[in-house]
Amino acid sequence: MGLSLEQKKRMVQEVASVAADAHSAVAAEYRGLTAGDMDRLRVKARESGVYVKVLKNTLAKRAVEGTEFECMSEGFEGPLLIAFSQEDPGSAARVIRDFSKEREQLVVKMVSVGGELYGAAEAERLANLPTYDEAVSRLMATMRAPVQKLATTLNEVPGKLVRTLAAVKDAK
Template sequence: MALRLEDKKALVAEVNEVAASALSAIAAEYRGMTVAEMTELRAKARSEGVYMRVVKNTLAKRAVDGTEFECLSDSLKGPIILAFSKEDPGAAARVVKDFAKECEALVTQAVAIGGDVYPASDIDRLAKLPTLD
């Protein structure tokens, strides 16, 4: 279903607000995931305090513009899901990494923290960060 201009502006503002206060972000390709798998991934993300959203790439680029995750813009190609850690820097990485073990269709594209973008292989390093507890 196509979004109206007002809906697109609201979506960009919502993602921008989350990105502005997030500690880290993961961009992952979800091509080939079933609806049940996507629902399960979103439930796990919610339980870990991770904001996860599928956003059209052009809108995602606008949403991260002006935040420390602007560095992700070049990685936003194909069907991408954005995951932002709001409380624990490694939470999004752990959710995506753990779920990717079960679902091969979920492939990490980029990892961002502190205004720097890292290759997908660095998701392990971010996931191993100790929690704040």
């Protein structure tokens, strides 16, 4: 049984509202995946803050109209699912990459970030981007390093003096 016009409008509106706030989008062909596989993918996506939706291509084109993902419209061909990253730019690509390692049937077709369309090869680069927490911890480690080195250097001067005095005392 097909969807009614009202159901289609609601679906397009829902995807359009998610796309308006998303950081990146990944379109992947899911041909050959079972319903159980799709359920596991959706669970993993939900845990990672990724919105995954399977739409007819005409509905997907309407949903991304007026968003920064409109550049993907030309590539909507065949059975595709769309994953939108809602928390950080790399989360959708990370979820799709990790799931496609288990199931080779899931194949990335295109990636969009910041209104730019990229090929499937760029999904790996996007997936390797650090999460927000990882980026903050790297920044903090970078900011802490000079201070730590200064403290270590300043501490070394009295330490060396104490060791020298101890060596002189032992010599006498």
